[in-house]
Amino acid sequence: MTVLPRTTPTNSESAFQIIRDAILSGALSPGSKISEAHTCQIYGIGRGPLREALRRLEGCKLVEIKPNAGAKVSFIKPSQIIEIYEIRESLEGLACKLAATNANKTDCLALRSIITEQRLQMTQNNGDLAPLKEGDLDLHFSIVKVSGNTQLFQLLCHDLYQLVQLYRLQPNTSPSRPHIALEEHTQIVDAIERKDPELADLLMRRHISNARQELLANLSL
Secondary structure (H helix, E strand, O other): OOOOOOOOOOOHHHHHHHHHHHHHHOOOOOOOEEOHHHHHHHHOOOHHHHHHHHHHHHHOOOEEEEOOOEEEEOOOOHHHHHHHHHHHHHHHHHHHHHHHHHOOHHHHHHHHHHHHHHHHHHHHOOOOOOOHHHHHHHHHHHHHHHHOOHHHHHHHHHHHHHHHHHHHOOOOOOOOOHHHHHHHHHHHHHHHHOOOHHHHHHHHHHHHHHHHHHHHHHHOO
């Protein structure tokens, strides 16, 4: 198991961040049991802060805790991720609409740089899917920030995106449409730059819907 650099947290907040990062990086893999003794030793966390952190992570749906069985990293079911994509379609469409209204030149340059980086990664890795996992979320994350809506940011960036990232760490769940997704990203950023909120909304909804339909098709194989 890959281990993140050891730190010395002083409270449950730092313990929460350490375990959360370990889960979302894949160091603690989906479905794996979290041994208190082993985790405390590896990450330098006290048992009290660890238990508080695990309770918080359970609230974030990243950890499951069962009596007499302990804690384990959540394993996201296909039905759960489909529901998440349905929610994302509406919320991210709204985020895009707001971003197209609120984005300034600096915001647009930042979004465009993510597209450029994604295209470069694909060229350097012969279309390899793995480097795109975080990049895809980075663009969506950045668009939500540009929207300026703090409640949307909380719902998407602190809740749903974590579950999407965890799902992508599970076996056989790599996206199979990176080239198409990249072009869809480009069209979305174009609409935001042109300050066309209705088109940005439509394109993002279509983008998420296409990803959901691809996921459904793969699940039916």
